[in-house]
Amino acid sequence: MPPVFAYIVHRSGVADDTAAELLAAARRIDPGRPVTAIVTGWGDDLDGTCEGLRAVYPEIWKIARETLACPNAELVRQALVQVLPAGAILLVPHGHFGVDLSPGLSVKLNAAYVPDVLEIEGVEGVWLQAVRQEFGGQVSAHVRANMAHGAVLNIRPGAFRPADRASAAGQIVDQSAKVGALTARRVYLETIAAQTGDVDITKEAVLVSIGRGIGEQENVAIAEDLAEAMGAAVSCSRPVVDAKWLDKSRQVGSSGQTVRPKVYLACGISGSFQHLAGIKGNPFLVAINKNPKAPIFRVADVGIAGDILEFLPALAARVRQEACLPGTGLPGKGRRA
Amino acid sequence: MEILVCAKRVPDTAENEIQLDRSGTEIGRDDLVYSVNEPDNYAVEEALQIAARTGGKVTVVTVGGEEDEEVLRREMAMGAARGVLLSDDAFEGSDGRALAAILKAYVQTEHFDLILTGVQADDGCAQVGGMLAAMLDYPFASVVTSIEVLEGRKLKIGREIEGGSKEISAIDLPCVLSIQTGINEPRYVGMRGIRQVASVPIPTLGAAALAIPPGTVGAAAARVKRQDYFVPPEGKGAEMLQGNRDEIVDKLIDLLKAKGGLN
Numbered sequence: 001m002p003p004v005f006a007y008i009v010h011r012s013g014v015a016d017d018t019a020a021e022l023l024a025a026a027r028r029i030d031p032g033r034p035v036t037a038i039v040t041g042w043g044d045d046l047d048g049t050c051e052g053l054r055a056v057y058p059e060i061w062k063i064a065r066e067t068l069a070c071p072n073a074e075l076v077r078q079a080l081v082q083v084l085p086a087g088a089i090l091l092v093p094h095g096h097f098g099v100d101l102s103p104g105l106s107v108k109l110n111a112a113y114v115p116d117v118l119e120i121e122g123v124e125g126v127w128l129q130a131v132r133q134e135f136g137g138q139v140s141a142h143v144r145a146n147m148a149h150g151a152v153l154n155i156r157p158g159a160f161r162p163a164d165r166a167s168a169a170g171q172i173v174d175q176s177a178k179v180g181a182l183t184a185r186r187v188y189l190e191t192i193a194a195q196t197g198d199v200d201i202t203k204e205a206v207l208v209s210i211g212r213g214i215g216e217q218e219n220v221a222i223a224e225d226l227a228e229a230m231g232a233a234v235s236c237s238r239p240v241v242d243a244k245w246l247d248k249s250r251q252v253g254s255s256g257q258t259v260r261p262k263v264y265l266a267c268g269i270s271g272s273f274q275h276l277a278g279i280k281g282n283p284f285l286v287a288i289n290k291n292p293k294a295p296i297f298r299v300a301d302v303g304i305a306g307d308i309l310e311f312l313p314a315l316a317a318r319v320r321q322e323a324c325l326p327g328t329g330l331p332g333k334g335r336r337a
Numbered sequence: 338m339e340i341l342v343c344a345k346r347v348p349d350t351a352e353n354e355i356q357l358d359r360s361g362t363e364i365g366r367d368d369l370v371y372s373v374n375e376p377d378n379y380a381v382e383e384a385l386q387i388a389a390r391t392g393g394k395v396t397v398v399t400v401g402g403e404e405d406e407e408v409l410r411r412e413m414a415m416g417a418a419r420g421v422l423l424s425d426d427a428f429e430g431s432d433g434r435a436l437a438a439i440l441k442a443y444v445q446t447e448h449f450d451l452i453l454t455g456v457q458a459d460d461g462c463a464q465v466g467g468m469l470a471a472m473l474d475y476p477f478a479s480v481v482t483s484i485e486v487l488e489g490r491k492l493k494i495g496r497e498i499e500g501g502s503k504e505i506s507a508i509d510l511p512c513v514l515s516i517q518t519g520i521n522e523p524r525y526v527g528m529r530g531i532r533q534v535a536s537v538p539i540p541t542l543g544a545a546a547l548a549i550p551p552g553t554v555g556a557a558a559a560r561v562k563r564q565d566y567f568v569p570p571e572g573k574g575a576e577m578l579q580g581n582r583d584e585i586v587d588k589l590i591d592l593l594k595a596k597g598g599l600n
Contacts (some may be wrong), residue, residue, distance in 0.1 A: 071498075096497065099463045103433075103463070103466070104468060104471035113433065114561055116463075134566070138350065139567070141564070142563070143564065185508065192495070262596065298575070304585055319590070322599065
C-alpha cells in the first residue's frame with residue numbers, strides 16, 4: 001500500500017508544530033497506511049529537521065538542494081512533482097506556504113485539491129469525506145473529494161491533535177538524486193522582519209482587542225479609553241489594520257503578533273481561525289459581539305451579546321468606579337450600592 | 338500594462354449573519370446582502386494604480402450569471418475599462434479547478450501582462466489564482482501585500498508571512514498574484530459613478546465562445562463537491578452573561594477581578 005505523504009514546513013532546523021498534526025490527519029485517512037514525511041531544504045537546517053522528525057515519522061524523504069534553502073513554492077512544486085508517485089495523497093499545512101504551493105501543485109499532479117481541512121471523516125472507495133468552514137467560520141461544510149488521481153489536502157494548523165505515541169526511530173531516505181533541474185521565475189530576495197510599534201502587545205497581560213465591529217476610526221478611542229481604565233493595551237484583528245485605524249504592530253493573528261495575555265477582551269471580533277491562531281497561553285477570553293452566532297463565542301470563556309459601542313463605555317465607567325474605592329477621598333464617583 | 342482582475346460576488350459577511358435555512362443543509366440566501374468579495378476590490382484598486390503608473394487598462398472578469406453584472410459595474414465605476422461575464426449553464430456546479438479552467442480559456446482569448454485575484458473568497462479556499470497560474474504555466478505568488486513595477490518585465494512583490502514579516506521576491510511577467518486586503522485603500526464608489534456605467538454593455542462569453550470542451554467543467558466534472566452546510570455542535574462554548582447592561586457589567590467586573598484583568 002503506497003504511503004500518505006506529509007510536506008513538512010520547518011525553520012532554523014526545527015519542524016513546525018504542524019508536522020505531528022499532519023501525521024494525525026494522515027491516520028484519519030487510513031490508520032493502517034504508512035505515512036512518509038517529505039522535507040525540502042539545504043544544509044544544517046535540513047539535516048536538523050530530518051533528524052528531529054525521526055521521533056515522529058517512520059520514514060522521512062530528504063530533498064537537498066541549495067536553491068531550496070529559501071522559501072520558494074515554485075521550486076518546491078517542481079521537486080514534489082518529480083518525486084511523488086502517481087496518485088499520491090499529500091498533506092500540507094494550510095499556512096502562508098501551503099496556500100502558495102498547493103493549488104498549483106494539485107494542477108500539475110492532476111490531483112484533487114481540498115484547502116483548509118478541519119476534519120477527515122473517512123474514505124469510501126475513491127471518495128474522501130472532509131469538513132471545511134466557509135464564511136469566516138460561521139458555517140461548516142462537508143466536502144467530498146475524488147482521489148482517483150491522488151489528492152493534495154491542505155490541513156488547518158491546530159485542527160488535528162497529534163498522537164501521544166511517538167514512532168520508533170524513523171529512517172531518513174535521501175531522494176535528492178531523483179530531482180532534476182529546478183528553475184523559478186520567482187526569485188526570493190529577502191525577508192523584512194515585522195516592525196515594532198510604540199506598544200509591544202506580546203508583553204501585555206491584558207488586551208482590549210477590537211475588530212470590524214468597531215465600525216469607524218473615531219470609535220477606536222472608545223477601546224483606548226477602556227484600555228486606559230483597565231491598565232491594558234489595545235490590539236486588533238486584521239480589518240482594523242487594513243482600514244489603517246491601528247498600526248500593523250497591534251494586529252493579533254497568524255499574519256500579525258502572537259500574544260500570551262492573562263485576559264483577552266475580543267470586542268467586535270468574529271473569531272476567524274487566523275485571528276485565534278495568534279492567541280496563545282489559554283487566556284481568560286471574553287467576547288463581546290452583536291452577532292450571537294459569531295464563531296468567537298465557540299471559543300470564548302465568557303460571552304456578551306451586545307453592541308460594543310455601548311458596552312465598552314459602560315464597562316470603562318464601571319472600571320473607573322471600581323478603582324476609586326471608598327475612602328480614597330476622590331469626589332464624585334462613589335461605588336454603587 | 339494590460340491587467341485582468343478576477344472578481345466574485347459574495348454575501349457580505351460584515352452585513353449578514355450566515356445561517357442555515359429550513360432544510361438544515363443549505364444557507365438561507367433570501368435576505369443576504371451581496372457585494373464584491375473584499376480582497377477582489379483591493380485587487381481592482383491595485384490594478385488601477387499600476388495601470389495609472391504604467392499605462393494600459395484594467396479588465397474585470399467574473400464567472401457567474403446576470404446577477405453578477407452588478408459587481409462588474411461596481412468595479413467599472415471604480416475605473417476598470419471593461420467588465421466581462423463568463424456565463425453558461427455548463428459552468429453550473431464547477432469546482433475551483435473548473436473555475437480556473439474557465440478563466441484560463443478566457444485569458445487565452447486575450448493578452449494580459451498581469452492577472453490579479455483576491456486572496457480568497459467566501460468559501461475560504463484561496464485556490465483559483467494558484468490553479469490558473471499553473472494551468473497557464475505562469476509564475477504565481479499568494480497573499481501579496483505590495484507590488485512595485487521593475488524594468489525588464491519584472492515585479493518586486495511582498496508577501497505576508499508569519500508573525501507580521503514580509504517576504505520580498507522578484508517575479509517575471511506575465512504572472513498571477515493573489516492580493517491580500519490592506520495592500521491599498523480602495524477608492525470610494527458613489528452612486529454617480531455607478532449610474533455612469535449603468536448602460537455600458539457587458540460582453541458575455543459562454544462555453545462555445547471560450548472553446549471549452551463539454552464535460553470538462555460544471556458539476557459532472559467536479560472532483561471536489563460540497564455535500565451540505567452544517568453548524569457544528571456548540572461544544573463547551575462561552576458562558577453567555579445575561580441580564581440588563583448594568584447587571585452584565587457587574588458580572589464581568591467580578592470575573593475580570595478574579596482573572597487578573599483589572600490592574
